[in-house]
Amino acid sequence: MASGTRIDFSAYDDEAKVFTVVQYIEILNTFLKREVVRITGEVSELKRAASGHVYFTIKDKDAPGVIDCIIWSRNYQLCGVALEVGMEVILSGHPNIYAPSGRLSFVADTVELVGEGALKKAYDDLRKKLEAEGLFAEERKRALPDYVSRIGVVTSMKGAVIHDFMNNLGRFGFRVRGIDSRVEGQQSVKPLLAAVRAMRAETREGGAAAEDAIEALVVIRGGGSLESLQGFNNETLVREIVDFPVPVIAGIGHDQDVPLMALAADYMTSTPTAAAHLLNRSWEAARMKLEQAARIHVRVGNELARVKADLALARGALIDHMTDGIARLRERLAHADQVVRLNDPARQLKLGYAIARKRGKVLRSAEALVHGDAVDVQLADGTVRTRVDRSPLL
Amino acid sequence: MATKPKKEKEQGKERTAAAAPGAFTRHLEEIAAILEWFDSQEELDIEKALEKVKQASTLIKESRTRLGELENEFEEIKAGIEGDQ
Numbered sequence: 001m002a003s004g005t006r007i008d009f010s011a012y013d014d015e016a017k018v019f020t021v022v023q024y025i026e027i028l029n030t031f032l033k034r035e036v037v038r039i040t041g042e043v044s045e046l047k048r049a050a051s052g053h054v055y056f057t058i059k060d061k062d063a064p065g066v067i068d069c070i071i072w073s074r075n076y077q078l079c080g081v082a083l084e085v086g087m088e089v090i091l092s093g094h095p096n097i098y099a100p101s102g103r104l105s106f107v108a109d110t111v112e113l114v115g116e117g118a119l120k121k122a123y124d125d126l127r128k129k130l131e132a133e134g135l136f137a138e139e140r141k142r143a144l145p146d147y148v149s150r151i152g153v154v155t156s157m158k159g160a161v162i163h164d165f166m167n168n169l170g171r172f173g174f175r176v177r178g179i180d181s182r183v184e185g186q187q188s189v190k191p192l193l194a195a196v197r198a199m200r201a202e203t204r205e206g207g208a209a210a211e212d213a214i215e216a217l218v219v220i221r222g223g224g225s226l227e228s229l230q231g232f233n234n235e236t237l238v239r240e241i242v243d244f245p246v247p248v249i250a251g252i253g254h255d256q257d258v259p260l261m262a263l264a265a266d267y268m269t270s271t272p273t274a275a276a277h278l279l280n281r282s283w284e285a286a287r288m289k290l291e292q293a294a295r296i297h298v299r300v301g302n303e304l305a306r307v308k309a310d311l312a313l314a315r316g317a318l319i320d321h322m323t324d325g326i327a328r329l330r331e332r333l334a335h336a337d338q339v340v341r342l343n344d345p346a347r348q349l350k351l352g353y354a355i356a357r358k359r360g361k362v363l364r365s366a367e368a369l370v371h372g373d374a375v376d377v378q379l380a381d382g383t384v385r386t387r388v389d390r391s392p393l394l
Numbered sequence: 395m396a397t398k399p400k401k402e403k404e405q406g407k408e409r410t411a412a413a414a415p416g417a418f419t420r421h422l423e424e425i426a427a428i429l430e431w432f433d434s435q436e437e438l439d440i441e442k443a444l445e446k447v448k449q450a451s452t453l454i455k456e457s458r459t460r461l462g463e464l465e466n467e468f469e470e471i472k473a474g475i476e477g478d479q
Contacts, residue, residue, distance in 0.1 A: 315475050318475075319472055322472075326461065326464070326465050329422075330461060333454055333458055333461070336428075336429055337451075337454050339432060340447055340450045340451060340454070344443075344444075345440050345443050345447070346444070362440050
C-alpha cells in the first residue's frame, strides 16, 4: 500500500486481516500522532542536516533512557532556541516510527529551555541582538493616527483580558476584528504568528478594502512570568511585529523583563485596559472640544439674545424720546404763538385802543401836547390827523 | 429759464434758513428771548413790541415748518427700525 493511501481502520479490528509492514507502521503512526505530549531531557547528540532539519537525542537526567528526536527545519527556526549538547529542554510533540528503519523518534513541534536561568539568558541574548539591529529604536515607532476606528485584536478570547479591553474601549463606534490565539508558553508561538499574519491580510497593504482595513493592531494578555510569556519573546514574532503595516499596540503584563514583542511594538502598555484607553484618547479629546464648542455656542446665543433685547429696548426708548420731544416742541411753539398774539399791539387796536403820535413819536402823556399840535391817531383800520384843542371843556 | 413763483421762492428761503445746521435750535432760543422780553416789560414800548412781534411770528412760522420736516424724517426712520424687528 503506497504511503498516503487511505487506511481502512475498520479492518484493524478484523483479526483475520493481514497488513503489510508499511501499512501497519502507518496505522501505528496515525495513533501515535494523537499522543501529543511534552517530554524533558538533556540534549546528548545533535546534528543539523543540510535541509535544516535537526536530528538530536535527549536523555533522561535521572535514569537510563534515551530517545531520538527530530525537529523539522521550519519549526526549528520558529522555536527560537539554538540547541546545544548539554542543554536541558522541554519538547512538545508526538512519537513517530520511521518506516524504512523501523525506529521510533520523537517529532518535536516546539522546543523550550528549562529553568528561569536558561530562559533569562536566552532572553538577554536575543534582546541584545535585536537592539543592536535597531528594532526597538524610538525613531522606528509610528504614531497612532487620530480617531482610529477599525482595530485588530490578537488575544485569547476565553480569558478576562478581552473583556477588560472591550469594556474599557469607549463608545466611539470602534469596529473590532478579533483573532483567538493561545498566549501561554512556548506553544503560543505558532498560534500568535498565525494570528498576526492573518491580521496582516486585514490591512490595506495586505489587500483589505480601504473602508474595512484595520488601522491598528492590538496584542494583549495578562501578566506572567518569563516562562509564561515565551511566545512573546520569539524572534520570528518580533520581526513580524516590526514589519506590520499599521501601528501595533502591545498590552502585555509582565513581571520584570519586558516582552521583546512589546519593545518592538509602536506602543507598549502594561495592561489591556491601558491599551483601550490609548485608543480612546483622541476621541475623548474631540468630544471635549465639541462639548466646549457647544458651551461657547450656548453662551454666544445667550449673549446675542441679550443684545437683541437691549436693542429692542433702546429702539423703544429712542422712539418714545423723539415722539415726546416733538410733541413738547409743538406745544412750546403754540404757547409762544399765543403769548406773541396776546402782546401784539395790533390786537389792542382791534379792541378799540389807538396809538397817538406827535411828529412820529408815540405819545405817552397829555402833558406833551399844546394847543394846536398836530397828532396822528392810529386806529385798527387806519390813521387820522388831528389838532389839539386846549380850550376848556364845556 | 422759468422762475419760481414768489411764494414758493419765499417758502424755499424759509426752509433753507431753518434747515441750516443749528438754525432750528437758534430760532427756538430767539423765540424764548422775545417772550422773556415781553415778560420783563413794565411799560410796553409799542414800537419795539411791534418789531418783536413781527420777528417772533416769522421765527415761529419757520420753526413749525422745520419741525414738520423733522417729524417726517423721524417717521421714515421709525418705519425702518420697526421693520427690522
